[in-house]
Amino acid sequence: MARILVTGRDGQVARSLASPLLVPELHGHQVMFAARPEFDLADARSIERTIDRTQPDIIFSAAAYTDVERAEDEPELAMAINARAPGVIGHCAYRMGARVIHLSTDYVFSGEGTRPWREEDPVGPVNAYGESKLAGEQSLAASGADHCILRTSWLHSPFGKNFVKTILGLATERGEVSVVDDQFGNPTSAVDVARALLTITRQWDMAARRGSNRTYHLAGQTALSRAEFAVAILRQSRQLGGPTCAVNPICSIAYPSRARRPGNSRMDSSLFLDSFGYSPRDFGAALAETVAASLGLVSRQDQSRRHD
Ligand SMILES: NC(=O)C1=CN([C@@H]2O[C@H](COP(=O)(O)OP(=O)(O)OC[C@H]3O[C@@H](n4cnc5c(N)ncnc54)[C@H](OP(=O)(O)O)[C@@H]3O)[C@@H](O)[C@H]2O)C=CC1
Numbered sequence: 001m002a003r004i005l006v007t008g009r010d011g012q013v014a015r016s017l018a019s020p021l022l023v024p025e026l027h028g029h030q031v032m033f034a035a036r037p038e039f040d041l042a043d044a045r046s047i048e049r050t051i052d053r054t055q056p057d058i059i060f061s062a063a064a065y066t067d068v069e070r071a072e073d074e075p076e077l078a079m080a081i082n083a084r085a086p087g088v089i090g091h092c093a094y095r096m097g098a099r100v101i102h103l104s105t106d107y108v109f110s111g112e113g114t115r116p117w118r119e120e121d122p123v124g125p126v127n128a129y130g131e132s133k134l135a136g137e138q139s140l141a142a143s144g145a146d147h148c149i150l151r152t153s154w155l156h157s158p159f160g161k162n163f164v165k166t167i168l169g170l171a172t173e174r175g176e177v178s179v180v181d182d183q184f185g186n187p188t189s190a191v192d193v194a195r196a197l198l199t200i201t202r203q204w205d206m207a208a209r210r211g212s213n214r215t216y217h218l219a220g221q222t223a224l225s226r227a228e229f230a231v232a233i234l235r236q237s238r239q240l241g242g243p244t245c246a247v248n249p250i251c252s253i254a255y256p257s258r259a260r261r262p263g264n265s266r267m268d269s270s271l272f273l274d275s276f277g278y279s280p281r282d283f284g285a286a287l288a289e290t291v292a293a294s295l296g297l298v299s300r301q302d303q304s305r306r307h308d
């Protein structure tokens, strides 16, 4: 049993961890969630106070500034939260001998080529969010804490904001949705990331023997374009009696956005599988879970609106 401190309470990974139906493995650990206003990643003192008070064995560093578009307009705030805070968390963990598992992203890569990215590949972020997350990896690594960095990608879940829920929402309003077909990546269930965090926790000593303080990639098994992903989401929704619509594939330049995004975000997660014997579920099973649960939530909201 470990004392686990999870940063963020309402994020996709945090809420997956807190859902006993989706992640029963958490049972047996003592889990604490740190969230605003008491715990603010932009305020170093609040981080120190929270970690000192909760005395964790291990910290799941899951909270982050994740609005890729807004990060272009407020890069200093994105840096404070995504770059400096992981260093502060690392220092606190180092002082008390706690471990840290920190979540990072495929957006640390440039998007060049077509080969799935491996851990040792050169980084080269193309937007402010990616730059801030890369700096966060570096500040945690420099803190001296016993840590590991888990880079994941294209998270989906029934919780919070994500591409799956956005597409389902658009399908209720429109007959067609235009989606970029020149960005490729591996959609990943936040539930599978939550399970991976617990897998590392269980096997930490084994990982340490192999050389801890490592970076791992952990993403879903299937790589596809955003447009293909949208088609899969809508097919799944139709099968479950949910909304559906046509997908119009477009180029990224035709989609108005402030942030550039990597074209090739494909991730190679084989090191994680070799190291921990764990792999996310197959694409269809993970997506079916997210779509089914999201449709349930959507229809409950609709019902309560009808009673308003
Ligand atoms: N979403 C994705 O597609 C991907 C995410 N990742 C990484 O995985 C991790 C988890 O992502 P995900 O679960 O999707 O995150 P979410 O966007 O769902 O949630 C982020 C959480 O961070 C919290 N947060 C933001 N700013 C602060 C702050 N200043 N102080 C305290 N808490 C704050 C938010 O709190 P509040 O509710 O108060 O806003 C929210 O609970 C992140 O590190 C992210 O960078 C990596 C690859 C893909």
Ligand SMILES: Cc1cn([C@H]2C[C@H](O)[C@@H](COP(=O)(O)OP(=O)(O)O[C@H]3O[C@@H](C)C(=O)[C@@H](O)[C@H]3O)O2)c(=O)[nH]c1=O
Binding pocket: 066, 067, 068, 069, 105, 106, 107, 152, 153, 154, 155, 162, 163, 166, 167, 170, 177, 178, 179, 180, 183, 226, 252, 255, 257, 261
């Ligand atoms: C909703 C939508 C998006 N798009 C495009 C916009 C963009 O280029 C791409 C993805 O859009 P999103 O804003 O959903 O995705 P984005 O916020 O860029 O997602 C990223 O979030 C961060 C936190 C990560 O770490 C990444 O792994 C990745 O998941 O799809 C369409 O073409 N049509 C649409 O209807």
Ligand SMILES: [Mg+2]
Binding pocket: 066, 067, 068, 069
């Ligand atoms: Mg977004």
